[in-house]
Amino acid sequence: MDVHALHDGWTLRPLAGEVPPEITAEIAAAGPLPATVPGSVHTDLLAAGLVPDPYVADHEAGLRWLHRTSWEYRTRLDLGAAPGERVDLQFDGLDTVATVSLGDRVLGRTANMHRSYRFDVTDLAPGGDLVVRFDSALEHAEATEKDLGARPRAYEHPYNAVRKMACSFGWDWGPDLQTAGTWRPVTVQRWRTARLAQVRTRTELTGTTGRVLVDVTVERSGLEDPAPLTVRVGARDLTASVELDAGTTSASVVLDVPDAPVWWPRGYGEQHLLDVEVELRAAGAVLDGRRLRTGFRTVRLEETPDEFGTGTTLVVNDVPVFARGVNWIPRDHLLTRLDADRYATALDDAVDAHCNLVRVWGGGIWESDDFHRLCDERGLLVWHDVPLACAAYAEEDPLRGELEAEVRENVSRLAHHPAIVVWSGGNENLQGHEDWGWKEQLGSATWGEGYYRDLFPSLLAELDPGRPYQPGSPSSPDGLHPNDPDHGTHHEWDVWNRLDWTAYRDRVPRFCAEWGFQAPPTFATIAEFLPADQRSSTSPVFLAHQKALDGNGKLDRGMAPHTGVPTGFDDWVWAAQLNQARAVSCGVEHHRSWWPRTAGSVYWQLDDCWPVTSWAVVDGAGRRKPAFHALRRAFAPRVVCVAPREGTAQLVLVNDTGQEWRTRVRVRRTDVAGSVLAETSVDVAVPARSVHLEPLPLRGARDEPVVVDADGLRALHVEAPDKDLAWDPAPWTTATTTVEGGFAVRVTAHALARDVTLTADAALPDAVVDDGLVTLLPGESHTFQVRTAGRDGTGLAAQLRCANGFGTRG
Structure with a gap:
């Protein structure tokens, strides 16, 4: 098969809608705009300098006219099929409502960005103008909603009436930009006799023997007499094949691999992967082929009822795994700007934070091949929602047919990835039906339950029977509330919405699949989107980058009991960031202290898709917020912390390694300046993959910190909030030196310094600091390593901040 990318020579012009006159005039004068494929209208207009960056200032609002415009992408396609040659045009992704024409013929109409489309153009030689018209997805959704009846949803636009990325229409952390364009590759494919129309590969592991199961669907060209075919599967020096007679279009091949290398999640073993080659042959010649990497492992969800309710524990290769996870949204709202390198950087953030699981959230996309390949290589387990979120969905056509088609295509595309361990029916749709007043609005109308309880599990039983399925996130066994913390998976949002973060300790969920606390992005990212005259937490531009309902009010109410609410903008930002970090530490440590009763803590969220105040620990520019360091410390394989339990402070040691942990724990009670008032030590042995708790051996007054150290790990426990403590406000001296690749900033404390953090990006925007939230006692030092291309480090030490x-006295 000859495959040629069709990415050059495209142009773009508007067809309908309220296009600003300056853009119309520019195109009238200069002709259609050069267009990038893959790409989108937004990125093409940005490249042409015709619209401002929607991520800066309040420009997002000024681009709302794009919601109701139509656009034409056009290029010249020269065809010429040799005798017996079939020519196809393949679109891997069209966003979203498109009409594809070649010359005078309409090849097809589409309304689903989550599918690919293929058109036979053999008889259209010599070719002509290839035109893709994109109409308003919003107007299409409104028309579909009118036909099928309105269904409840969490946001203004009817995103639940069109198969497009839900968060494209705006979310409580994302912009409302509603992209359009050819968002995945376009190719011309020339072939003879037959091709592999679909290859679905799965693996099984029994004892030490691995099994590769390959199901293929073959399309014949129709241009010659059907011929016998052979499907051959190879891995290492092993092969297996099956013959297809002239009337057969599908086959299954099984390849057994003795002494199979086992794939493990990170922290549990190596990520052994196997290269597999699938070939379609006729008369000894290779007609088509696929190459992929897969792995052998077993996975199940342990959901046996117990005295606490019904657990949800991932068991990989017969080993129970505590899910140290993060929720994943698309890393950039303008999806076509994502490439393998950006995915790798983002997933390395998860790796550096000691995560072993990433949940692909249901308001985004079926994630890319690059994403899943990188997760396989890094040992990051993947919990993947079907792209449905926070809404009721009609179960009638055309939506039902579109959903079935996209599930079939994407599950088949992704089934070979060992990292994927759970398919889920979607995000918060079951809970929404119970809690958000939908029942009264719906009456007898369908709302999606048939997808979650019937269609999806039926499809997965056919396509990917070895992988666990959940009807949604959250979900509980039948007959129970879907968000019951004692059963199944749980989303914890009461804390952010109405409680102090210390209330995370009031529940013991079996598997907490979503929970989080907000903070603004880093100082450098704020500077990139916020004009100098808008540097206030209440300025219109800053609030345009705060999408949560009463978000700043919740931030202020969250800070008030702990740090107070500062009046200066920089202090307010730092206080909010510190409070988010404390919330992250509290939640993760609480969940981990209850293992194995609690079997997962999946923080909302890892990343952002643009610069915004949100729950992310890595902001929209890819910079790590202080909460990232809290997450990394709390998700470390071994953790020391102090947690209240049954009215008393407990010393907690978490050992999520495969070896016993023997350590001597040093416990010191100090005054607020850090002078030691009492000291003791405890010898502790913590078995592998387990948790040790015992009463904290030293207790002090509310304003007396207790410092706990073990094997280089430190925890500080003090009952009084920072705002009520007489901390030394300037507890250190500093020294900055130039080192290879940046600077080293050494901090030496002369009084107790809590949560010392170097916000180096405020001085050098490209700066990356290796650590944060470090607590020092008098006489102790810590050196922060700063990686930067900047040459002037004189202002770095001024960016040191702490809780003091x-x-x-602050």
Whole structure:
């Protein structure tokens, strides 16, 4: 098969809608715009300098006219099929409502960005103008909603009436930009006799023997007499094949692999992967082929009822795994700007935070091949929602047919990835039906339950029977509330919405699949989108980048009991960031302290898709917020912390390694300046993959910190909030030196310094600091390593911040 990318020579012009006159005039004068494929209208207009960056200032609002415009992409396609040659045009992704024409013929109409489309153009030689018209997805959704009846949803636009990325229409952390364009590759494919129309590969592991199961669907060209075919599967020096007679279009091939290399999640073993080659042959010649990497492992969800309710524990290769996870949204709202390198950087953030699981959230996309390949290689387990979120969905056509088609295509595309361990029916749709007033609005109308309880599990039983399925996130066994913390998976949002973060400790969920606390992005990212005259937490531009309902009010109410609410903007940002970090530590440590009763903590969220105040620990520019360091410390394989339990402070040691942990724990009670008032030590042995708790051996007054150290790990416990403590507000001296690749900033404390953090990006926007939230006792030092291309490090030390500044002497 000859495959040629059709990415050059495209142009773009508007067809309908309220296009600003300056853009119309520019195109009238200069002709259609050069267009990039893959790409989108937004990225093409940005490249042409015709619209401002929607991520900066309040420009997002000024681009709402794009919601109701139509656009034409055009290129010249020269065809010429040799005798017996079939020519196809393949679109891997069209976003979203498109009409594809070649010359005078309409090849097809589409309304689903989550599918690919293929057109036979053999008889259209010599070719002509290839035109893709994109109409308003919003108007299409409104028309579909009118036909099928309105269904409840969490946001303004009827995103639940069109198969497009839900968050394209805006979310409580994302912009409302509603992209359009050819968002995945376009190719011309020339072939003879037959091709592999679909290859679905799965693996099984029994004892030490691995099994590769390959199901293929073959399309014959129709241009010659059907011929016998052979499907051959090879891996290492092993092969297996099956013959297809002239009337057969599908086959299954099984390849057994003795002494199979086992794939493990990170922290549990190596990520052994196997290269597999699938070939379609006729008369000894290779007609078509696929190459992929897969792995052998077993996975199940342990959901046996117990005295606490019904657990949800991932068991990989017969080993129970505590899910140290993060929720994943698309890393960039303008999806076509994502490439393998950006995915790798983002997933390395998860790796550096000691995560072993990433949940692909249901308001985004079926994630890319690059994403899943990188997760396989890094040992990051993947929990993947079907792209349905926070809405009721009609179960009638055309939506039902579109959903079935996309599930079939994407599950088949992704089934070979060992990292994927759970398919889920979607995000918060079951809970929404119970809690958000939908029942009264719906009456007898369908709302999606048939997808979650019937269609999806039936399709998965056919396509990918070895992988666990959940009807949604959250979900509980039949007959129970879907968000019951004692059963199944749980989303914890009461804390952010109405409680102090210490209330995370009030529930013991079996598997907490979503929970989080907000903070603004880093200082450098704020500077990139916020004009100098808008540097206020209440300025219109800053609030345009705060999408959560009463978001700043919740931030202020969250800070008030701990740091107070500073009046200066920089102090307010730092206080909010510190409070988010404390919330992250509290939640993760609480969940981990209850293992194995609690079997997962999946933080919302890892990343952002643009610069915004949100729950992310890595902001929209890819910079790590202080909460990232809290997450990394709390998700470390071994953790020391102090947690209240049954009215008393407990010393907690978490050992999520495969070896016993023997350590001597040093416990010191100090005054607020860090002078030691009492000291003791405890010898502890923590078995592999387990948790040790015992009463904290030293207790002090509310304003007396207790410092706990073990094997280089430190925890500080103090009952009084920072705002009520007489911290030394300037507890250090500093020294900055130039090192290869950047600078080293050494901090030496002369008084207790809590949560010392170097916000180096405020001085050098490209700066990356290796650590944060470090607590020092008098006489101790810590060196922050700063990686930067900047040559002037004189201002770095001025960007040191800590909790002390919020005390009564701050």
